[in-house]
Amino acid sequence: MAYDIQTWIKVAAFTGGGMAMGFGAIGAAIGEGFTAASANEAIGRNPKLSGDIFKSMLVGQAIAESASIFALVIAMMLLFTKFSAHTLTPFVLISAGLCMGFGAIGSGVGSGFPAGAACKGMARQPEVTGRLTTNMLIGSAVCQTPAIFALVVSFILLFTDFSVRPVSPTWAAILGAGISSGLGAIGSGLGGGLVAEASCDGVARQPLTVTPVTNVMLLGQAVTQTTAIYALLVSFILMFKSFPATDLLAPPMALLSAGLCMGIGAIGPAIGEGFAGRSAVAWIARNKEHIADLTRLMLVGQAVAESTGIYSLVIALVLIFVV
Amino acid sequence: MAIEGADIVKAAAFLGAGISMGIGAIGPGVGEGMAAAKACEAIGKNPKEAGLLTRTMLVGQAVSESTGIYSLVIALLLLFVV
Numbered sequence: 001m002a003y004d005i006q007t008w009i010k011v012a013a014f015t016g017g018g019m020a021m022g023f024g025a026i027g028a029a030i031g032e033g034f035t036a037a038s039a040n041e042a043i044g045r046n047p048k049l050s051g052d053i054f055k056s057m058l059v060g061q062a063i064a065e066s067a068s069i070f071a072l073v074i075a076m077m078l079l080f081t082k083f084s085a086h087t088l089t090p091f092v093l094i095s096a097g098l099c100m101g102f103g104a105i106g107s108g109v110g111s112g113f114p115a116g117a118a119c120k121g122m123a124r125q126p127e128v129t130g131r132l133t134t135n136m137l138i139g140s141a142v143c144q145t146p147a148i149f150a151l152v153v154s155f156i157l158l159f160t161d162f163s164v165r166p167v168s169p170t171w172a173a174i175l176g177a178g179i180s181s182g183l184g185a186i187g188s189g190l191g192g193g194l195v196a197e198a199s200c201d202g203v204a205r206q207p208l209t210v211t212p213v214t215n216v217m218l219l220g221q222a223v224t225q226t227t228a229i230y231a232l233l234v235s236f237i238l239m240f241k242s243f244p245a246t247d248l249l250a251p252p253m254a255l256l257s258a259g260l261c262m263g264i265g266a267i268g269p270a271i272g273e274g275f276a277g278r279s280a281v282a283w284i285a286r287n288k289e290h291i292a293d294l295t296r297l298m299l300v301g302q303a304v305a306e307s308t309g310i311y312s313l314v315i316a317l318v319l320i321f322v323v
Numbered sequence: 324m325a326i327e328g329a330d331i332v333k334a335a336a337f338l339g340a341g342i343s344m345g346i347g348a349i350g351p352g353v354g355e356g357m358a359a360a361k362a363c364e365a366i367g368k369n370p371k372e373a374g375l376l377t378r379t380m381l382v383g384q385a386v387s388e389s390t391g392i393y394s395l396v397i398a399l400l401l402l403f404v405v
Contacts, residue, residue, distance in 0.1 A: 187352075249326050253334035257341025261398075264345030272356020279360035283367025290370040294363055297377055301359020304384045308348035308391035315344040315398045319337060323402055 005085045012090035016097025017078035020154075023101030024071020024108075027189070031064040031112025038116030042123035049126055053119050056133055060115020063140040067104035067111070067147040067189075074100040074154050081158075088162045091171045095178030096154040099235075102182030102263075103150020107143050110193025114139035117197040121204025128207045135203055135214060139196025142221045146185030146192075146228040153181040153235045166245030172252030176259025177238040180316075183263030184231020191224035191274025198278040202285025209285045216284050216295055220277025223302045227266035227309040234262040234316050241320070258319035265312025272305040340401040347394025354387040 039057035043050045078097055083089050118136035122129050157178060162170055199217035203210050238255060246252070280298035284291050362380035366373050 248330045248334075250330055250333035250337060254337040257338045259341075260338075261341035261345040264342075265348035268349030268352030269356075270352070272352040272354065272359070275353070275356035276359035276363065279363040283363055287367045287370065290366065290373075293366055293370055293373045297363055297366055297373070297380070298359065300377065301355065301362060301380060301384070304381070304388065305352050305355040305359065307388060308351045308394075311391060311395045311398075312344050312348045315340060315395070315402075318402060319341060323337065 005087065005089075008090045009083055009085065009093065012093040013078045013083065016093040016095075017075040018097075019094075020071050020078065020097040020101040021075040023098075024068050024075070024104035027105035027108025028064050028068035029108070031109045031115075031193075032061040034109075034112040035060045035064065035115040035119065039119040042119045046123035046126070049122055052126070052129055053122050056122060056129075056136065057115065057119050059133070060112070060118065060136055060140065063137070063144065064108050064111035064115065066144060067107040070147055070151045071100050071104045074151070077158065084163065086163045087167050088165070088171055088174065091174045092157050092162065095175045096157045099150050099157070099178035099182035100154045102179075103147050103154075103185040106186035106189025107147035108189070110143040110189040110191070110196075111140040113193040114143075114196035114200050117200035117204075121200050125204045125207060128203060128210075131207065131210055132200055132203055135196070135199050135210075135217070138214070139192070139199060139217060139221070142218070142225070143189050143192040143196065145225060146188040149228055149232045150181050150185045153177060153232065153239075156239060160239065165242060168246055169243050169252035169255055172256040173238040173241075173243060176256045177235040178259070179256075180231045180238065180259040180263040181235040184228050184266035187267035187270030188225050188228035191270040191272075191277070192221045194274035195220040195224065195277035195281055198281035198285075202282055206285045206288070209288050212288060212291050213281055213285050216291070216298070217277070217281050219295070220273070220281060220298060220302070223299070223306070224270045224273045224277060226306065227270045230309060230313045231262050231266045234258060234313070234320075237320055254319045254323055258316040261312050261319065262316040265316075266309055269305050269307075269309035273302040276301045276305065336401045336405060340398040343394050343401065344398040347397075348391055351388050351391035355384040358383045358387065
């Protein structure tokens with residue numbers, strides 16, 4: 001039973017759209033639930049400030065929601081756009097849906113952490129409300145970058161003309177590109193959120209430490225974002241490099257495997273770096289005199305955690321360029 | 324197109340290499356992060372022992388790293404040897 005290409009394009013678009021919104025809904029909902037839980041706890045402790053806390057809960061939730069909205073946009077595009085009839089189009093649609101769906105998970109959960117910590121901090125120290133909001137906004141914005149990487153890759157996949165490329169192995173490169181950026185965004189979103197949570201908590205405990213806490217937060221978050229950037233790099237190579245046509249099975253599998261390797265491999269190091277960053281920021285807030293020791297130790301610990309992410313990058317690049 | 328046995332074996336080796344390194348990188352990354360987090364906490368509480376704590380953290384992380392290196396070795400074996 002052979003179906004024509006239009007049937008396959010519809011199948012892929014609907015499956016991809018469903019996966020984009022389904023996976024994309026997980027993270028933001030968890031993050032927003034965490035924020036709301038913290039806001040309730042905070043209002044219970046200090047009911048007089050319910051107005052401020054309520055406002056910052058909504059602002060924090062709106063930021064966490066943006067990752068899900070990206071997924072909604074991609075899902076709508078997949079459902080209602082008319083795509084060109086080409087053998088590679090179904091792969092593009094599935095890949096774009098997977099990329100944005102996975103890519104929204106980490107950023108949604110991660111953005112909920114600083115918002116929750118900011119709500120609790122306001123109840124504890126009402127006079128630093130303004131500074132807490134600023135830290136929450138900066139921290140959550142950094143958490144959103146991996147979701148934006150995934151959105152960019154999804155858009156590039158949807159709007160690139162792959163019809164001039166050979167079907168095999170380009171189909172695997174397309175799938176690999178989406179999987180790499182999508183899965184690679186999970187850890188960085190989560191890790192960045194953990195660091196930002198500690199900074200909001202720290203500012204509320206020790207308002208005088210706001211400058212070092214914010215600086216180290218940004219440093220720690222930057223390190224957690226590196227693995228998402230490796231994943232983005234692998235996606236770009238897979239999308240823009242043209243691979244010679246082949247009838248064999250091994251070359252396309254190498255490209256798919258490169259995307260899987262970098263995508264999955266980016267999750268763990270970024271979460272681990274987030275733990276290290278959270279602890280360092282929390283203790284700089286309590287023990288400002290030892291900022292140098294703590295920052296150095298955080299960076300050394302994060303560098304060691306990063307190593308497995310770099311191994312994944314190396315294996316992915318070997319799979320693309322060497323074998 | 325006819326797919327030959329050797330081609331399937333090679334394809335499986337490539338896929339296995341990627342999965343080995345990808346999934347194998349999760350555990351060490353998270354575990355080493357936890358070690359670094361506790362080391363930061365300990366230095367925050369007891370800054371005089373920074374040297375000892377850094378050494379202990381690095382040794383612990385090196386042990387935790389070993390499974391990541393096993394994954395790397397298996398991935399390289401799959402790519403270049405078998």
